[in-house]
Amino acid sequence: MTVEAIIAAPMRVRGEGGRALQSRVRELAGEVGLPRHLVEAYPSQLSGGQRQRVAIARALIGEPEILICDEPTSALDVSVQSQILNLLHNLKRQLNLTMILISHNLAVVHHLADEVAVMYLGQIVERGPSREIFERARHPYSEALLKAVLPPRAGARLPEMGLEAEFPSPLNPPSGCTFHPRCPKAEALCARQMPDKSGTAHIYRCHFPNN
Known part of the structure; x- marks a missing residue:
């Protein structure tokens, strides 16, 4: 499946389609920071951070009131984690989302919750x-x-x-x-x-x- 098909899947299950859905997918791709040309790409052509953005767009396509994020930054390197966290923080504010965050990463919890x-x-x-x-x-x-x-100190031992x-x-x-x-x-x-x-x-x- 292409990125476009993945993001649109929840709406197609509801029986929606056509150019309006295609336009919404491309608009949402931009909102989560995906370049428009990637909507025709396949997951194997994307980085880990880009794949996470696709997952977020797919979750948002149905305009939910509550977004459940289960370990949204796991398996991502530190720089990409920061990008995804900032994205979620901005989306929460812009879309007035209630977000339920499940995480063992206290830095993530402190930043978002x-x-x-x-x-x-x-x-x-x-x-x-x-x-x-x-x-x-x-x-x-x-x-x-x-x-x-x-502690982020060289030579620090486990607390x-x-x-x-x-x-x-x-x-x-x-x-x-x-x-x-x-x-x-x-x-x-x-x-x-x-x-x-x-x-x-x-x-x-x-x-x-x-x-």
Whole structure:
């Protein structure tokens, strides 16, 4: 399939076609930073960053209100990652998109997200405005994630996160707070009882949150 056919595929499934769709594909290709001549190209002729732009255009062709981005910069080199992140940031603002970003890359989350939800074993353990999460994480797991970022210094060693035990099986999660076997602050209460949600705009589930 050509780039044009790939981008147009969601609309053809809906039974749309013709010159109007062809014109919209070319217009959208320009919006995501693809040169117009590439709409007749094949994926094998594109770079990794260009292929990602095709995927973004295909997702936007149906004019969604919500765009789900699952690891949008994985397998891309650093310079291309920056281009894609800036593209997503601009599209979010220009198209008034709600964007759900799924990523383990904290730099990507920090750059794009207005609000952050931190998940552990399928449960949200902390949620709040991005700035508050990055500057004042309340849950010990959120704190460990932030500590896990390798400092950009020559000779820097892997950070010490202070986590105990091994990652538990999601099929047989621990009792109480599921993070308690690895948490350096855990006490007997944590093994018995899942903490209630605390906070309003900044919500967390922890018996002994960070101050």
